[in-house]
Amino acid sequence: VQYMRGSMIGLNALGNLLIQKTAGLVQLEDSLELKGNFTSLDSTSVFNSNGKHLRIGGNFQNAFGDLTYQNSTIAGGIEFNGSGLQLYSPGGNIVFNEVYMNNTGPGILLSGYDLQIGSTGSLSLASGSINSGPQEVKILSTSTSSILGGSSGCYIVGNLRRHLSGLPGSYNFPVGSVTKGYQNVNIEFTSTTTIPDILVTFTPHAALTNGPLSSDCSYHDYSQLPILNNGYWLIDPSANPNSGNFDITLYNTSYTNHTSAGAWTVMKSSDPTGPWTCLLYTSPSPRDRTRS
Numbered sequence: 001v002q003y004m005r006g007s008m009i010g011l012n013a014l015g016n017l018l019i020q021k022t023a024g025l026v027q028l029e030d031s032l033e034l035k036g037n038f039t040s041l042d043s044t045s046v047f048n049s050n051g052k053h054l055r056i057g058g059n060f061q062n063a064f065g066d067l068t069y070q071n072s073t074i075a076g077g078i079e080f081n082g083s084g085l086q087l088y089s090p091g092g093n094i095v096f097n098e099v100y101m102n103n104t105g106p107g108i109l110l111s112g113y114d115l116q117i118g119s120t121g122s123l124s125l126a127s128g129s130i131n132s133g134p135q136e137v138k139i140l141s142t143s144t145s146s147i148l149g150g151s152s153g154c155y156i157v158g159n160l161r162r163h164l165s166g167l168p169g170s171y172n173f174p175v176g177s178v179t180k181g182y183q184n185v186n187i188e189f190t191s192t193t194t195i196p197d198i199l200v201t202f203t204p205h206a207a208l209t210n211g212p213l214s215s216d217c218s219y220h221d222y223s224q225l226p227i228l229n230n231g232y233w234l235i236d237p238s239a240n241p242n243s244g245n246f247d248i249t250l251y252n253t254s255y256t257n258h259t260s261a262g263a264w265t266v267m268k269s270s271d272p273t274g275p276w277t278c279l280l281y282t283s284p285s286p287r288d289r290t291r292s
Contacts, residue, residue: 001048004253008032016058019045019068026237028052030148037061040068040091051075051097057082065092067115072096073118080108080128087111095140097121101154103128110135117141119163125149125174132158136199140164152173152182152253168193169187173233180204180230187235193244195237202213203272204231208257212276214269222265222278228255232272266269 008014011032016036018277019026025046040047045063048070062069069090073076077098080086086103089111095118101107107128114136115125121141121206130137137156139146140214144167155174162171170188176224177183183202194233203263208229248266267276 004032005027007192007196014054021045024202025070029053031055034058042066042106046070048164049076053077053079053098055079055081056086059089061087061089062091062094065090066094067092069094069273074120077121078108082160085109086269088115089113097125100124101128101130101149102126107131107154108158109133110137114138117146122146122148124150125154127154128178128199129154130156131156131178132156132160136161137161142166144169144171147172150182150184150204155182155184157202164195166192168192171198173198175200175233177200177202177204177231180254181253182253183233184259185233185235186249186251188249189244189248190247193246194240195243196240197238199236199238201234202231205229206272209274209276211265213279214265214278218229222267226257227276228252229257230255240279245260283289 004026011271013033015211016232017034018039020041025048027048033055035057038056039061040063043064046068049072051071051074054150064174073095075097078096079100081107085106086108090113092113095116098121099117104127104162107130109131110133116138117140119140123139136159139162143270144165150172155176157176157178160173160175168189168191170186173185185200196282208226208240210226213223214221250266265278267278269276
């Protein structure tokens, strides 16, 4: 075993770290800051994070998931604080207890595998977005406070999955897109639910339709005007979609066609081309899409 000890942050930060071993492992004894890249070269190049904090300014390129990057689940954390685009390529399944976003540039890009936060951990969103691509940002913690922050400068571009406690509670999903920016949605369960987890993503419109015909107020007919032109949210419960009651709030941004609107509503559809209906006293059904 080779140990890394001492002050390795701030003025004592290292440049790049390459793990290239044929046997044994490298074990971290204190917090580590890298101005450049972390690289584990192959299946015998094992790094034991030992529950310590890794702050990284470059790319994270690991060989074989938690086989070569070990012991990050219980207390380990990773912080992305670069100024350019950072690649997250874990090479397999890794669960971090804490993930911190402090990137001052375009953020990070997931490659090949999900970015996973553990059952007792949290995701802190300060600056720089997470572009998931086809992967997911996966929050295994069921705590309503397992995501901290979220703003126009820091959100998930792509897929965000949150696990639920089953109890009443309010869950933010700070998602968005490159072209339309930050588009947060809040789902507050007002009763118990047996939905295990919910996947949320945001997609800009390909084409606009008018709102649904509605008679909830005598002077409001949503079919007379087009929907907001920012986009729609895909809300996909993993199971038991009709379990529980909820309130949903859509924090629309980047729309430009609202000036003549006299009222607002949330509508839903199982297909982005419609038909759309007003969302009243229902639970999320499979692959619901919501607009306002």
